[in-house]
Amino acid sequence: xxxxxxxxxxxxxxxxxxxxxxxxxxxxxxxxxxxxxxxxxxxxxxxxxxxxxxxxxxxxxxxxxxxxxxxxxxxxxxxxxxxxxxxxxxxxxxxxxxxxxxxxxxxxxxxxxxxxxxxxxxxxxxxxxxxxxxxxxxxxxxxxxxxxxxxxxxxxxxxxxxxxxxxxxxxxxxxxxxxxxxxxxxxxxxxxxxxxxxxxxxxxxxxxxxxxxxxxxxxxxxxxxxxxxxxxxxxxxxxxxxxxxxxxxxxx
Amino acid sequence: xxxxxxxxxxxxxxxxxxxxxxxxxxxxxxxxxxxxxxxxxxxxxxxxxxxxxxxxxxxxxxxxxxxxxxxxxxxxxxxxxxxxxxxxxxxxxxxxxxxxxxxxxxxxxxxxxxxxxxxxxxxxxxxxxxxxxxxxxxxxxxxxxxxxxxxxxxxxxxxxxxxxxxxxxxxxxxxxxxxxxxxxxxxxxxxxxxxxxxxxxxxxxxxxxxxxxxxxxxxxxxxxxxxxxxxxxxxxxxxxxxxxxxxxxxxxxxxxxxxxxxxxxxxxxxxxxxxxxxxxxxxxxxxxxxxxxxxxxxxxxxxxxxxxxxxxxxxxxxxxxxxxxxxxxxxxxxxxxxxxxxxxxxxxxxxxxxxxxxxxxxxxxxxxxxxxxxxxxxxxxxxxxxx
Ligand SMILES: Nc1ncnc2c1ncn2[C@@H]1O[C@H](COP(=O)(O)OP(=O)(O)OP(=O)(O)O)[C@@H](O)[C@H]1O
Ligand SMILES: [Mg+2]
Numbered sequence: 001x002x003x004x005x006x007x008x009x010x011x012x013x014x015x016x017x018x019x020x021x022x023x024x025x026x027x028x029x030x031x032x033x034x035x036x037x038x039x040x041x042x043x044x045x046x047x048x049x050x051x052x053x054x055x056x057x058x059x060x061x062x063x064x065x066x067x068x069x070x071x072x073x074x075x076x077x078x079x080x081x082x083x084x085x086x087x088x089x090x091x092x093x094x095x096x097x098x099x100x101x102x103x104x105x106x107x108x109x110x111x112x113x114x115x116x117x118x119x120x121x122x123x124x125x126x127x128x129x130x131x132x133x134x135x136x137x138x139x140x141x142x143x144x145x146x147x148x149x150x151x152x153x154x155x156x157x158x159x160x161x162x163x164x165x166x167x168x169x170x171x172x173x174x175x176x177x178x179x180x181x182x183x184x185x186x187x188x189x190x191x192x193x194x195x196x197x198x199x200x201x202x203x204x205x206x207x208x209x210x211x212x213x214x215x216x217x218x219x220x221x222x223x224x225x226x227x228x229x230x231x232x233x234x235x236x237x238x239x240x241x242x243x244x245x246x247x248x249x250x251x252x
Numbered sequence: 253x254x255x256x257x258x259x260x261x262x263x264x265x266x267x268x269x270x271x272x273x274x275x276x277x278x279x280x281x282x283x284x285x286x287x288x289x290x291x292x293x294x295x296x297x298x299x300x301x302x303x304x305x306x307x308x309x310x311x312x313x314x315x316x317x318x319x320x321x322x323x324x325x326x327x328x329x330x331x332x333x334x335x336x337x338x339x340x341x342x343x344x345x346x347x348x349x350x351x352x353x354x355x356x357x358x359x360x361x362x363x364x365x366x367x368x369x370x371x372x373x374x375x376x377x378x379x380x381x382x383x384x385x386x387x388x389x390x391x392x393x394x395x396x397x398x399x400x401x402x403x404x405x406x407x408x409x410x411x412x413x414x415x416x417x418x419x420x421x422x423x424x425x426x427x428x429x430x431x432x433x434x435x436x437x438x439x440x441x442x443x444x445x446x447x448x449x450x451x452x453x454x455x456x457x458x459x460x461x462x463x464x465x466x467x468x469x470x471x472x473x474x475x476x477x478x479x480x481x482x483x484x485x486x487x488x489x490x491x492x493x494x495x496x497x498x499x500x501x502x503x504x505x506x507x508x509x510x511x512x513x514x515x516x517x518x519x520x521x522x523x524x525x526x527x528x529x530x531x532x533x534x535x536x537x538x539x540x541x542x543x544x545x546x547x548x549x550x551x552x553x554x555x556x557x558x559x560x561x562x563x564x565x566x567x568x569x570x571x572x573x574x575x576x577x578x579x580x581x582x583x584x585x586x587x588x589x590x591x592x593x594x595x596x597x598x599x600x601x602x603x604x605x606x607x608x609x610x611x612x613x614x615x616x617x618x619x620x621x622x623x624x625x626x627x628x629x630x631x632x633x634x635x636x637x638x639x
Binding site for chain 1: 541542548552630
């Protein structure tokens, strides 16, 4: 493994010939065609593309909340397409942190309890949980808002709670679907700075869907999706040669 | 712990909706309890009936009388220890409201009370009553309801036997125990008979029923048959049965009403089930995105399903508990409003058990479908619901 923070060489996510479609009536609507992609450990990927191109679909597959029709999807060496529903749930609990566009916090739980949620699925004691939640809240700068409920927090603050919730259980990957999509410039900037810190200081691998060019600047690499297929990235082709080669596996 | 916290907090998210559902539950469980108690009260009188008393009536129908001279022949039947006569008088006191309704009987004053040991009479009062042709012996419950004392005059407006009849209270009998209903007025059959003789000679010398005392309750069937055999092929054949069976056959005439009350009590439960099921379905639908989020984090379908069932059960438990607690004062108020039309009006432990069962079944069933749906919904579909 690379000792330096940032993109290492070991692929933490390895996607091979992945395809996914939806049924609409008795019609099969293909959404993703033959996707192949390798994401090295410690990377920060921005997944871009026009609306309807299948970004969320791909992200959901990587996060293990949806199942592909065919292809392989290895996360940290494990083919998650072979896991059953309940195995997937356990796998998600320990491997994935999810950040949503609309935060998706539990309205009846305060900031502290929301962040604590993923830890309830671990064997940590109450005390250990509290220490970790306190640390996470400090990291996202919300120590003084720990007993505020989501409706008492601004959008940016809610998303920071959501970020704390996403990394609290120390997942293998963090996925984010348009995390700044619902925020103003300033709040979006704070969220992106936080994600950069997670990536740079804590070495977290992040995969982020975004339309926002400012967000793209925070990422190390960009992957473009168009009509369900990966196209050549437009940023940092030099430092991304290894994975971009795989990404354009179809020889685009 | 977290589970309970989530369930509990979720209940009060839509305060108005939850309160209305709770109100419905309270009213439904309360109504169910009251209606069941009405049914029980209806049957209460027959529980008091003695197994050592038979009632002989006209085999055709209760509205047809029997000739008084049957008395001696019944007394002669083997196993019979005493025979009393009784006519339903059916007079109106004050007005026709149920609160002012009570039973009046014209009985043979000489030995009628010997048959009813559950009515505790004072010897001197009993004697005074026997001596006074216009005397009335009234039950404690009735006397207390109207504040009657010995010496008071009670006017009754006859319906079966027209005219205004006045009786003088000569004694008040007490109940032997809790199950004894002391809400009757007894007067001399002789008085009734004489008046009838003057006005409607053809209706004289007749009684409504014979109350037959027997020494051995286990011989009731045998003795009943012996009495009926005695009058077979005579002008008025008899039908003799135990007092309990007689009381129940009385109730059977109103059976359809009781059946209706019983059905309504369950209809109420079905309606509240629909209300709670609708609330839970709405609630679960609104929270699909939250359930999907919990699943994304790694919580299983069972946890999500249990959240909804738990919420549903907690609401019905809450509403049910308040409803059950409210049943007792409501029953007391109901009893007061009905006067002593229902002398025994109690909320039975079985009724409370049924209320508890209804609340639990409603809670479980109402939460079941939404809970299964939420447990099964795919995460990606659930996340699309933005509440
Ligand atoms: N559950 C579903 N059932 C049917 N079709 C679906 C479903 N989910 C997504 N699709 C279709 O798949 C395609 C890709 O959807 P996806 O949400 O992945 O796009 P996206 O790139 O994330 O778009 P956006 O930028 O608008 O979020 C769309 O045409 C969409 O209509
Ligand atoms: Mg999307």
